[in-house]
Amino acid sequence: MLKRAMFRWGQLCSRVFAVEFDLRTEPLYFTLSSNTQVLPHTHQQLFGDEGKLFSLHVHCDNRTEKARTHAEIKHKLSVTLSRDCDVFEASSFIPDVKNSVVKGFFIRDKSTTTLSEDMLKTLQQSKSVCVFSYKREGQYCWQELWSPVNQVEESVRQYITPAAAAEHHPSTLNIRNSDVFYCMKEAYEVLQECTDIIPESKEVLKLVDEQLETSRGDGFPVVVIEGLDATGKTTLTEALRESLNATLLKSPPQCLAPFRQRFDSEPPLIRRAFYALGNYITAAHIGKESLRAPVILDRYWHSTAAYAIATAVGGRVENLPKPGSELYQWPEDLLKPNLVLLLTVSPEERLRRLRGRGQDKTVEEAELEINQLFRLKVEEAYKRIQNPACIIVDASPSPQKVLQQVLHLIRNKMSLVNNQLPTQQDKKPCNPSIHH
Ligand SMILES: Nc1ncnc2c1ncn2[C@@H]1O[C@H](COP(=O)(O)OP(=O)(O)O)[C@@H](O)[C@H]1O
């Protein structure tokens, strides 16, 4: 076991470590060196404090196992450690190299208990977890492989050396095919890999298989309404359905509703693959429905990508992939809508609407405050998605005014693409069981 851990450590020594010490600022970056380095003030805050310091990193060749192990450890750390323990997300990576991130945690234990050591001892038994401890000596700090019985020789210590931020924030490096999927095959394979551990995956894959992709000819317009929760999507999409005599669809589709809670409790890799597949099922429904009436969609790929990117990217809005990044490109094999509208309201108005809907006041305020950064990142990611990009709609006026504004946008767009909007009589008969 020690040999394996030493090998892993050897691999890590050429990497940069990032600790999400304070979500409002840059992570603290450091590398390892055999030479001593005086730690600057920023790093002293993390390493110079009282308490025992550890980090652990999850290595595993099997991606679904790795994702689940990381989630399990996160849960364990949050329920087991005492209040005197700080746990920060930590990772190691090779600057600007895609898929190089190894995720883990940094633990600062100021308690007098041995809870963290006991837990690390158990975790270290797993072949996919590597644990380090950090020791201070004056203004220096070094990292060594942690062992509960101290078998590691002193000579293998590596000194902490502050490092500069890389051009791309480390949390953006592993997004492709771990958080956002750019073709159906990639998402499909993730669920195939977890059919043993999540039996529901088989049912979801069966539903995907049943939906033969219908390519859309010159059908009726397809309009997507996007936006954060409580920005008025349901209100507007219902009104558009009436006004345009349209078919209303949503993603994820209703047939996936029984599985949503199950996949929402899984780590991002699996959860996001589920939502990605939902879009392909909805695409098949759009293909059929748009032959007979305009289609209004409540959420589609913009939501899938924006929420996934905002969750994956730690800290501030500045850490998001840069505008124009390939990560904001629409999947080539997913049916494209004619128009995507993004509803926006101020945080205060959104709070008022959440309250109006009866959400518990404390929950909703905590959500707004803690998730303020998250909300900003979702909105910014929505705006950066390309081809098709979304048009921003100010959704703060009354429902009637928002509807008029949106009808105007749809009519303008459709006159440009020469697509007719139907009258009430135009809608062709359909099989009512297909949609919603
Ligand atoms: N334009 C509007 N002005 C004021 N209140 C609105 C408006 N649109 C929606 N609401 C209210 O805000 C709340 C959230 O709207 P909803 O349509 O359910 O949003 P979403 O589907 O985006 O979560 C509801 O109580 C709804 O009645």
Ligand SMILES: Nc1ccn([C@H]2C[C@H](O)[C@@H](COP(=O)(O)OP(=O)(O)O)O2)c(=O)n1
């Ligand atoms: N097409 C979609 C729709 C939702 N999602 C994901 C993104 C978020 O994690 C949640 C948001 O769903 P939520 O239940 O908050 O939204 P509504 O209440 O339905 O407006 O679902 C998605 O990935 N793709």
